[in-house]
Amino acid sequence: MANPISKCTLPLLLGGILILGSTGLIRAADPIRIGAPLSLTGSLADEGGKEQQGLDMCIAAVNAKGGVKVGADMRKLEAVKYDYQSETSRAVQIVQRLLTVDKVDFLFAPYGSGDTKATAVLAERYNIPMVATSAASEAVYDQKGKNLFGILFPNNAMVQTEVKYYKERVPQAKKLAVFALNSLFPKAIAAALRDTAAKDGFEVVFDGLYSQGTLDFANALTQIKAGNPDWLYATGYIQELIVIRRQMDNLGMTIPIVTMTAGAAYPEFEQNLGPLSNNVTTNAWWHPSATYKDSYIFGGAEQYTATFKEKYKKEPTYLEAAATAGCEVLVQSVEKAGSTDPEAVRKQLSTLKFETFYGPIQFGPSGQNAINSPMILQIQNGKYAVLDPQAVKTGELKVGVGTK
Amino acid sequence: MIAQYIANGLLIGSLYACLAVGFSLIYGVLNIINVMHGSFVVLGAYVTIYCTLYLGVSPLIAAMIGCAVLFAFGYLVQRHLINEVVTAPIFISFTLTFGLDLLLNNAMIQAFTATPRSLILNYGSITIFNVSLSIARLGAMVLALVLTGLLYWLLRHSQMGRAIIAVRMDHYAARLLGIRVEHIYAITFGIGALMAAAAGAAMAVVFPITPLLSGVFLGKAFVICVLGGLGSVPGALVGGLALGLLESFGAVVFGSQWSTTVGFALMILVLVVRPSGLVGRKGFE
Numbered sequence: 001m002a003n004p005i006s007k008c009t010l011p012l013l014l015g016g017i018l019i020l021g022s023t024g025l026i027r028a029a030d031p032i033r034i035g036a037p038l039s040l041t042g043s044l045a046d047e048g049g050k051e052q053q054g055l056d057m058c059i060a061a062v063n064a065k066g067g068v069k070v071g072a073d074m075r076k077l078e079a080v081k082y083d084y085q086s087e088t089s090r091a092v093q094i095v096q097r098l099l100t101v102d103k104v105d106f107l108f109a110p111y112g113s114g115d116t117k118a119t120a121v122l123a124e125r126y127n128i129p130m131v132a133t134s135a136a137s138e139a140v141y142d143q144k145g146k147n148l149f150g151i152l153f154p155n156n157a158m159v160q161t162e163v164k165y166y167k168e169r170v171p172q173a174k175k176l177a178v179f180a181l182n183s184l185f186p187k188a189i190a191a192a193l194r195d196t197a198a199k200d201g202f203e204v205v206f207d208g209l210y211s212q213g214t215l216d217f218a219n220a221l222t223q224i225k226a227g228n229p230d231w232l233y234a235t236g237y238i239q240e241l242i243v244i245r246r247q248m249d250n251l252g253m254t255i256p257i258v259t260m261t262a263g264a265a266y267p268e269f270e271q272n273l274g275p276l277s278n279n280v281t282t283n284a285w286w287h288p289s290a291t292y293k294d295s296y297i298f299g300g301a302e303q304y305t306a307t308f309k310e311k312y313k314k315e316p317t318y319l320e321a322a323a324t325a326g327c328e329v330l331v332q333s334v335e336k337a338g339s340t341d342p343e344a345v346r347k348q349l350s351t352l353k354f355e356t357f358y359g360p361i362q363f364g365p366s367g368q369n370a371i372n373s374p375m376i377l378q379i380q381n382g383k384y385a386v387l388d389p390q391a392v393k394t395g396e397l398k399v400g401v402g403t404k
Numbered sequence: 405m406i407a408q409y410i411a412n413g414l415l416i417g418s419l420y421a422c423l424a425v426g427f428s429l430i431y432g433v434l435n436i437i438n439v440m441h442g443s444f445v446v447l448g449a450y451v452t453i454y455c456t457l458y459l460g461v462s463p464l465i466a467a468m469i470g471c472a473v474l475f476a477f478g479y480l481v482q483r484h485l486i487n488e489v490v491t492a493p494i495f496i497s498f499t500l501t502f503g504l505d506l507l508l509n510n511a512m513i514q515a516f517t518a519t520p521r522s523l524i525l526n527y528g529s530i531t532i533f534n535v536s537l538s539i540a541r542l543g544a545m546v547l548a549l550v551l552t553g554l555l556y557w558l559l560r561h562s563q564m565g566r567a568i569i570a571v572r573m574d575h576y577a578a579r580l581l582g583i584r585v586e587h588i589y590a591i592t593f594g595i596g597a598l599m600a601a602a603a604g605a606a607m608a609v610v611f612p613i614t615p616l617l618s619g620v621f622l623g624k625a626f627v628i629c630v631l632g633g634l635g636s637v638p639g640a641l642v643g644g645l646a647l648g649l650l651e652s653f654g655a656v657v658f659g660s661q662w663s664t665t666v667g668f669a670l671m672i673l674v675l676v677v678r679p680s681g682l683v684g685r686k687g688f689e
Contacts (some may be wrong), residue, residue: 041513043616046520125528133670210660213620218412221657226405239520242612250529253409261512274524293599385631 031076035098036108040087047111054323061297071338088115095119099126105199105340113137114184134327137188150368151322154283158370159193169397173230177206186235196404217247231257238263241270258401279401281378286318294357304357325358409652411535417648422548424628426599426639432635433572433592439501443508448601449608467605471598478597483590512615520612526547544606551602556637627671633681642683
């Protein structure tokens with residue numbers, strides 16, 4: 001009789017070799033690379049830094065759970081970052097480089113509507129999906145491409161909510177003053193607000209623009225003061241808005257409602273102005289107090305905020321959150337598609353509805369997020385109170401900015 | 405309301421004057437376009453802000469510290485770097501200061517980050533005859549005018565000042581008369597940097613400061629010097645006030661977004677019609 005051990009030996013040996021061999025075959029697959037042009041220096045350095053933090057949060061969370069599941073492989077996620085120094089022309093060059101030299105799998109758009117629109121053309125030409133996490137103007141998405149996906153919902157949705165909210169709460173407010181920075185997003189959202197408000201019965205007593213690098217707003221503000229508005233809507237980025245608020249105080253202006261965007265939603269606004277920031281309202285595309293749940297990473301807005309605070313020692317704003325969410329929807333699309341093929345991933349991005357800690361995201365036909373969840377915030381005694389939506393509000397509108 | 409516009413124009417105009425006077429002096433005496441001027445202003449502003457916030461001194465003392473630091477810095481930079489090319493064609497020194505500015509500006513971005521910082525001084529405002537004036541801006545205006553006046557006095561009535569004028573007129577002759585020309589050059593550059601720091605301290609009270617503003621300040625200094633006349637302290641004063649008033653009324657007539665354009669358009673006009681500036685003469689004071 002054959003030795004039972006020797007009878008089993010060969011199959012066992014072969015089996016053993018196969019098992020050992022196959023573990024050797026499971027080598028680490030190449031990481032998935034997201035190309036990220038970031039404005040880490042220059043006039044948008046603050047915003048670029050926030051985007052980077054948001055992106056890093058997502059990458060860390062995804063890699064912590066093993067990476068991205070692409071078919072049978074687990075692949076790590078990584079970002080290829082370059083600093084475009086807040087110069088649009090350099091952003092375009094860097095995106096070109098990311099596509100042709102680094103050959104990244106996907107792209108992140110640079111900061112802001114203007115730079116996003118400029119670089120979206122390249123994504124279209126090379127047919128690589130690009131996620132825009134800081135562009136809200138509808139004009140960005142009108143180039144009839146299919147590769148640009150915007151996390152922030154359109155300006156129009158934001159201003160409609162604002163007009164409705166203030167009209168309900170302060171029905172005696174009739175006169176509106178609009179003062180906008182002459183740049184894509186601030187100009188667009190101011191124009192959208194002006195048109196929406198005018199249709200809703202507001203009288204526009206002042207409608208002006210100012211250019212970048214303006215150091216003195218006293219004269220425009222003097223004119224605005226003369227018009228005696230009930231609502232001032234000032235747009236720009238953080239630096240200008242700080243000076244505008246200061247000079248309003250210098251001129252002794254008191255206005256029932258003062259809304260400033262974008263930049264007033266960032267903590268640096270309140271830090272620089274101190275008590276002058278009291279009762280200034282702003283809008284946001286997300287806020288840490290939101291109650292959204294997320295089954296993919298973080299678990300929900302609360303946990304995201306806690307993790308962010310632990311890592312960066314400050315609260316996240318909608319900018320960081322949108323950057324994280326942008327990376328998240330990309331990764332989820334890759335997993336659903338089972339590959340990094342741009343066509344397959346694009347199909348998933350265009351059709352799926354994502355439930356994230358940032359809120360529900362579903363990209364409409366133009367590529368922009370079609371689910372609107374505008375939030376209205378007000379700075380009350382150094383803290384941000386959420387005024388709207390009613391489901392998550394933490395405070396009521398306090399009327400009067402600049403009252404002594 | 406016209407009174408308010410005039411007041412606004414004068415308030416910002418005196419800041420502009422202080423901004424330009426250092427630049428004008430360096431250009432006039434050393435024949436150097438100091439591209440670092442904007443960065444000096446920002447550095448002075450930062451020193452003021454940090455001294456006020458972390459050393460707890462009053463903004464005025466912090467401003468003086470800023471002036472002293474920048475004076476020393478300017479002196480050293482000129483004596484050891486720019487002095488090598490001070491007699492070379494203006495393009496060479498322009499390139500050198502441009503390169504140094506790139507270094508300085510990016511060093512500041514690294515050190516301070518681009519996040520805007522400012523001094524939160526809530527001094528309030530006063531109203532005279534229906535014109536609202538911010539106390540902080542008034543203080544900045546006074547500081548700017550006093551320092552400009554001091555500089556004017558220095559140039560006219562002190563030994564150092566006359567030596568500076570002499571070097572400017574003819575540095576060979578000045579050397580023959582026993583004036584240490586390298587030292588005078590460096591002192592002048594230091595004074596230019598000091599005035600920039602003073603302007604920066606004044607700015608810190610009214611605007612949030614970031615290193616990215618240096619280009620804006622340099623542009624303004626340039627326009628003012630052309631408007632008022634290069635190398636002349638009264639010229640910088642007149643030019644600064646003129647620009648302030650022009651931007652003020654330009655904003656009202658054409659809209660805020662045109663105020664910078666109005667300034668530059670006027671600069672071109674002055675270059676064509678009266679190249680020596682409104683107050684400048686083809687000579688020295």
